[in-house]
Amino acid sequence: MRIVIAGGGILGTLHAREAIARGHEVVHLEREPEARGASVRNFGLVWVSGRAQGPELAAALRARELWERIGREVPGTGFRACGSLTVLRTAAELAVAEEFAAREDAAERSTRLLDATEAQAVNPALRGDFAGALWCERDAAVEPRVTLPAVRASLSATGRYTWLPGREVREVREVAGPSLRDDHGAVHYGDAVFLCTGAQLGGLTRILDPEPPVRRVRLQMMQTEPLDEQLTTAIADADSLRYYPAYRGPALDALTSGQPQPPVAAEHAMQLLMVQRADGSLTIGDTHAYEEPFPFDVTEEPYGHLRQVIEGILGRPLPPVRRRWAGIYAQCTEPDLLVHRREVAEGTWLVTGPGGRGMTLSPALAEQTADLAGL
Structure with missing residues (x-):
């Protein structure tokens, strides 16, 4: 054909x-x-x-x-x-992860809950202050x-x-x-x-x-200069628990009602995702905007929030930012x-x-x- x-x-x-x-x-x-x-x-x-x-x-x-x-x-x-680690800092975040890891489909996803020491063994670059992480090998x-x-x-x-x-x-x-x-x-x-x-x-x-039944979604991202060590996994923060559907349940309800996001993260519907590129640089994001018309420029406050979160996880300053950009994708609403x-x-x-x-x-x-x- x-x-x-x-x-x-x-x-x-x-x-x-x-x-x-x-x-x-x-x-x-x-x-x-x-x-x-x-x-x-x-x-x-x-x-x-x-x-x-x-x-x-x-x-x-x-x-x-x-x-x-x-x-x-x-x-x-x-x-x-490379797998991923979703880094957790508070008791409420750990409760969501514990509830999720106890479900029958956790093994299907190759996901389990690690304490901070175990997470650092998987990704030694994580030298900041956190309580544990969800490890997804898939x-x-x-x-x-x-x-x-x-x-x-x-x-x-x-x-x-x-x-x-x-x-x-x-x-x-x-x-x-x-x-x-x-x-x-x-x-x-x-x-x-x-x-x-x-x-x-x-x-x-x-x-x-x-x-x-489709809408457009705008996001902001950035990329740094190369990090001088290997980031062995992709990284997410606990705001991802609010974003992805599999984490829904009583523990997430308790998290969202009792632990509001920082104002910048809430305003821009943010979560942290970070992955190291082949050249050692870090791709970092992101935000979500759903109401058009979208702005034609990028906003600096979300980048500052992401930097603060990442440096807290890594326990060190980020390399200088090389690029910033926005993107738009189409999302089915059914x-x-x-x-x-x-x-x-x-x-x-x-x-x-x-x-x-x-x-x-x-x-x-x-x-x-x-x-x-x-x-």
């Missing part, structure tokens, strides 16, 4: 990989010279931690398995099974700025993959089968078409699907859906809205789409 894909982000790229893996030919369009959205403005985390029991956790575990396979086949992704990381080109290079080597950057889709057609017309006037015919539009919900996407996936024309599928789970879940989501489309 010939598959046409629009959208060069992680979701579109892994849909292309899945199609190639099933023996098909792929034509892959991207409106920019290179993907510039959430797919390259993220942590690169393959994050099993905190995923809701049921389809979300099942997809995360399947995606983790697929990412490990991708890492073996495409070393340029920088895949590493979490992993890739390098977001280089993963997409590395995967595309592996697809090109098959001889069945064509990459067409700088091509914006202007029309979906159903003449002689599903096809796309781009802004160069070229028509790309296929047996199936996948539109992986990311946070671009206007224009043609709105024409095809006027009221999708609570039971991992992604908004709809056949908007015969043989043409719109796939968008994985939210902050995009880097984690994309291999599994692509697999599901391929099955639904009969690939």
Whole structure:
């Protein structure tokens, strides 16, 4: 079969990989010279931690398995099974972790509660003041700025993959089968078409699907100069307990009612996530903004809060900040859906809205789409 894909982000790229893996030919369009959205403005985390029991956790575990396979086949992704530590400081935070670690699915997630000494043995860089940590061995990381080109290079080597950057889709057609017309006037015919539009919900996407159950979310992040020691795991703070659905329960209710977030963290719906890049630098975030129009500039207060939290965990100053940026991703608002996936024309599928789970879940989501489309 010939598959046409629009959208060069992680979701579109892994849909292309899945199609190639099933023996098909792929034509892959991207409106920019290179993907510039959430797919390259993220942590690169393959994050099993905190995923809701049921389809979300099942997809995360399947995606983790697929990412490990991708890492073996495409070393340029920088895949590493680093695990994560969610650092806990107060009795209320420990209570949430204890409740979570006692659940039956904790073993499925490879998650257990460590005291401070055990956590420091897993990650010796943590020399600050804390009471314990949730250790999730299933979490992993890739390098977001280089993963997409590395995967595309592996697809090109098959001889069945064509990459067409700088091509914006202007029309979906159903003449002689599903096809796309781009802004160069070229028509790309296929047996199936996948539109992986990311946070671009206007224009043609709105024409095809006027009221999708999807919202846009803005976040701020930063990257430091290299740290002079290895950070052996990804790091989260206890604000992640408030953000991820798996931690919900009586202990979390007690935490949120009795231990409010610091004002800056509450205002910007913050949690700390931190992962060390291949060059030793640290990617750090993040914030969440849900009301549009989003600001066009970044705000300094969240960065100051993150610095304070991290330095308390590490017990040392952060390296100088090298970069600051904002990003926007699309998030499906249907609570039971991992992604908004709809056949908007015969043989043409719109796939968008994985939210902050995009880097984690994309291999599994692509697999599901391929099955639904009969690939």
